[in-house]
Amino acid sequence: MQPPHGEQLALLRKPAMTSSAIPARNLAYSSFVNYQLDKAYDEMFEAPGVPRPQYRALHQTLLGLPPEELRKSQQAADLSFLHEGITFTVYGNKEGTERIFPNDLVPRIILAREWAQIEKGLTQRITALNLFLKDIYHDGKILNDGIVPRELIYSCRHFRREMRGLSVPRDIYVNICGTDLVRLPDGSFAVLEDNLRVPSGVSYMLANRKVLKRVFPTMFQDYGVWPIDHYPQALLATLRSMAPANCPLRADPTVALLTPGVGNSAYFEHTFLAQQMGIELVEGRDLLVHNNVVYMRTTSGLRRVDVIYRRVDDDFVDPLCFRRDSILGVPGLFNAYRAGNVTLANAIGTGVADDKAVYAYVPEIIRYYLDQDPIIPNVQTFLMTNDKHRKHVLEHLDTMVVKAVGESGGYGMLIGPHSSVLQREAFRARIQADPRNYIAQPTLSLSSAPCLIDGEVESRHIDLRPYILFGEKVTLVPGGLTRVALPKGSLVVNSSQGGGSKDTWVLRETPTKGDFRVVNGANFETFVAPSDTADAAV
Amino acid sequence: MRPPRNFYVRSFQRGAGMLSRVADNLYWMSRYLERAEHTARLVDVELQLWLDQSPEAGAGRWRFLLEALRTPAPAGEVNPDNLVNTLVFSRANHSSIVSCISIARENLRHVREQCSSEMWEQLNRLYLEVIDNQPADSWILKSHSFFRAVQEGAHLFQGITDSTMSHGEGWQYIQLGRFVERAETISCLTGTHFKRMAFTPEQAVESAEYLEWVGLLRGCGAFEAYCKAYTAEIVPIRAAEFLLLNPDFPHSVRFSVDRVNAALHVIGDLTERKAKLPVRIAGRLRAQLSFSQIEEILAGGAYSYLENVRAECGAIHSAIHQIYFDYPVETEMAS
Structure with a gap:
């Protein structure tokens, strides 16, 4: 497969860049031989062979390591994922349905000032989106004022008429949000999409960190990385703050996590979060509704449930109300919700705000409700319902990324530059048949970062999904899940499409040039056999 | 006089009882693991005895073994190979060692958040080790280490359970x-x-x-x-x-x-x-x-x-x- 922009780019050659800085024994081999820079923003290098200040210590460490050692560390990490059962389920494949989510050992580093900007921007965004959801399920002012077209909302597959006029606790619809950010070639961040329904992946963020701490213990200290381990606690606090007004013990509500069950691709995450929060992990069959109150069946009888962190899609929550053939949900749950006897987090019907066509209006939505300019911009988006946009896109299909508006997980996508004529024609027909169902964006060059590929360091495209919690207050744990498109040149990072992930380090302070102590190569420890020569920082 | 159970802690603990489904899973997990351990020990002992016996005396003991394990006899002639297949590898027989450990693990997987991570890791490791074995020619002669591993794996799991949960x-x-x-x-x-x-x-x-x-x-x-x-x-x-x-x-x-x-x-x-x-x-x-x-x-x-x-x-x-x-x-x- 060609790199996204076709050009053959400057090869990084070892001798010119490293001769003076590293110990002689490392000169024999550089794991960066095959590292390529292209048009995309490179997270590690500002120019061929010149790492950004925050990456210098890491770069030095990697240079000092022979491929066998890198490979060994990676295998040990993979094995620990397998043994701990940190897996996801691949659908439609009987044997070996559990697979580990590939983890990459080279961390991605985000500067303190970059993070401050992200934090501000995402707080602004989730605040505006919640106001938007409240508005469209109540008065519809934004529709009356013509900012967002009415037909766009009412034609949205995830719009839930059942939610009209229903008030949710604290007026918060989205309690848990995962927003996908990309870094553009100029180094600035942009929002690629919001995930306001049941975003997943946060357990991998925590698992990656756990593994990296074992692999790079000393570097952690030297770098000053913000911890993320308090995420489950913050999530629990958010859920508890959502206790319904009718809850008999408002100070101590019973919270449960509703999972579709062991066959779900994110089942590991559900068990992990329930365990870390100390709440019950329930399946639909554990719950029942009586007189509009939700109970779970325990060995000492029925116990009332007040807040449900549901990891089940809207469609499957209640067979009496939504899909009748659902056996994952709980009959009568929606009525109990309407009666205000139980809180669902996220609320039902939030999908209308992460519809990819509504996404195009988010900057307007932010201006409308908050009277502010968006801090993190959107990616340019063409609406296929707009005649001018559609004409432009259809003429330039080979440079566009086309997405179905209601899909997630990387399904229903056309990546123009990597597509065949046949695929493009198929999408052209689909767009013309149902313009409302598609949007298009120019093919972005996602930033690239160094990854360990078979013992060598190569560049791969990445994005970033920070997790935002909104209860009593907005909470972001510093970092997020950096997803990696593992096939060379690929731009699709979804785990269902062969993506992996890596740890994300948010630094406590932004370094000035030369601020970082260079860590000797020997500091890199394989965590099967920790080296004795650790912690000799220069 | 001893204070009643939960005298000090009750006021801080959450409501009594646990999910019925979870209790059910833990119960069955434990039963199946015990069964795997028992079968492994018994088959191992029988194989050792078989080596000491004349072929005629040996024939009868397989029937006895099946009866002692309440397993229906496999179709056709009963010989050590298809017997081991039935008792160790068969997925059709829910009481075979591989089945038992798979079902025990599946039960624990449903309730992972209820057990300690160490318990899950141990049972998962035992499972991966067991399914790694395939019935092959003369597997039976080298099988002692396999049965030992199953018994030890189960014992280790019990020890981990007692000290971490x-x-x-x-x-x-x-x-x-x-x-x-x-x-x-x-x-x-x-x-x-x-x-x-x-x-x-x-x-x-x-x-x-x-x-x-x-x-x-x-x-x-x-x-x-x-x-x-x-x-x-x-x-x-x-x-x-x-x-x-x-x-x-x-x-x-x-x-x-x-x-x-x-x-x-x-x-x-x-x-x-x-x-x-x-x-x-x-x-x-x-x-x-x-x-x-x-x-x-x-x-x-x-x-x-x-x-x-x-x-x-x-x-x-x-x-x-x-x-x-x-x-x-x-x-x-x-x-």
Whole structure:
């Protein structure tokens, strides 16, 4: 497969860049031989062979390591994922349905000032989106004022008429949000999409960190990385703050996590979060509704449930109300919700705000409700319902990324530059048949970062999904899940499409040039056999 | 005077009881793991004995082994290879070692958040190790290490469970599952043995049959413990007494029933339920084993006595299900 922009780019050659800085024994081999820079923003290098200040210590460490050692560390990490059962389920494949989510050992580093900007921007965004959801399920002012077209909302597959006029606790619809950010070639961040329904992946963020701490213990200290381990606690606090007004013990509500069950691709995450929060992990069959109150069946009888962190899609929550053939949900749950006897987090019907066509209006939505300019911009988006946009896109299909508006997980996508004529024609027909169902964006060059590929360091495209919690207050744990498109040149990072992930380090302070102590190569420890020569920082 | 259980901690703990489904999963996980361990030990012992025997004597013992494990005979001729296939690898037989460990793991996977991570890792590792084995030619001759690994894996899991998991209600269901299963399997094995063998209760067994009796004791992991108690001279009545009525040996029927009884009492307290049914059945069985004399039992026939023990275990099992796992919602709402 060609790199996204076709050009053959400057090869990084070892001798010119490293001769003076590293110990002689490392000169024999550089794991960066095959590292390529292209048009995309490179997270590690500002120019061929010149790492950004925050990456210098890491770069030095990697240079000092022979491929066998890198490979060994990676295998040990993979094995620990397998043994701990940190897996996801691949659908439609009987044997070996559990697979580990590939983890990459080279961390991605985000500067303190970059993070401050992200934090501000995402707080602004989730605040505006919640106001938007409240508005469209109540008065519809934004529709009356013509900012967002009415037909766009009412034609949205995830719009839930059942939610009209229903008030949710604290007026918060989205309690848990995962927003996908990309870094553009100029180094600035942009929002690629919001995930306001049941975003997943946060357990991998925590698992990656756990593994990296074992692999790079000393570097952690030297770098000053913000911890993320308090995420489950913050999530629990958010859920508890959502206790319904009718809850008999408002100070101590019973919270449960509703999972579709062991066959779900994110089942590991559900068990992990329930365990870390100390709440019950329930399946639909554990719950029942009586007189509009939700109970779970325990060995000492029925116990009332007040807040449900549901990891089940809207469609499957209640067979009496939504899909009748659902056996994952709980009959009568929606009525109990309407009666205000139980809180669902996220609320039902939030999908209308992460519809990819509504996404195009988010900057307007932010201006409308908050009277502010968006801090993190959107990616340019063409609406296929707009005649001018559609004409432009259809003429330039080979440079566009086309997405179905209601899909997630990387399904229903056309990546123009990597597509065949046949695929493009198929999408052209689909767009013309149902313009409302598609949007298009120019093919972005996602930033690239160094990854360990078979013992060598190569560049791969990445994005970033920070997790935002909104209860009593907005909470972001510093970092997020950096997803990696593992096939060379690929731009699709979804785990269902062969993506992996890596740890994300948010630094406590932004370094000035030369601020970082260079860590000797020997500091890199394989965590099967920790080296004795650790912690000799220069 | 000792304060009542939970006297200090109750006010800080969340509501009593745990999810019925979770309790059910823990119980079954534990039963299946116990069954895998028992089968591994028994098949291993049998294979060792088989090597010491003439082919004619060997043929009969496979049928006995299948009966002791309550496994229907495989189709066609019964030989060591297809027997091992049935008892070790077969997925069709839910009591084969591979099936048992897979089902135990699947049960634990459903309730991962309820056990410690160490427990899950151990069972998962055991599972990965076991499914790595494939039936192959002459696998049987090298199988000792496999059976050892299964037994050790199960023991390690139990140790990890006891030292990493809170000994609360969930742990009690694990105990319950293990000892209900153990009482049943030991009763079944011992009963089958006593039915098959001709013996004089008070007379030490002769060399021709000595190996069979050693096999019985080894199959219960009891040979060394028996020798400590009675020396290596095997007298049927002593073997029976040891396996049925010994209060201290962890693989005796009485010991297992004592544990079932204790677990049921604690669960009754913790769930604040007056669960009369299972406690009553277990108490009755326990009293029977505590006050029976081995002479009476052998006079009435060990096999029928042990069949009765098995039936009582079945009744305890059903009662647990009915009270804790699968109760009708209507009765709960009415109360």
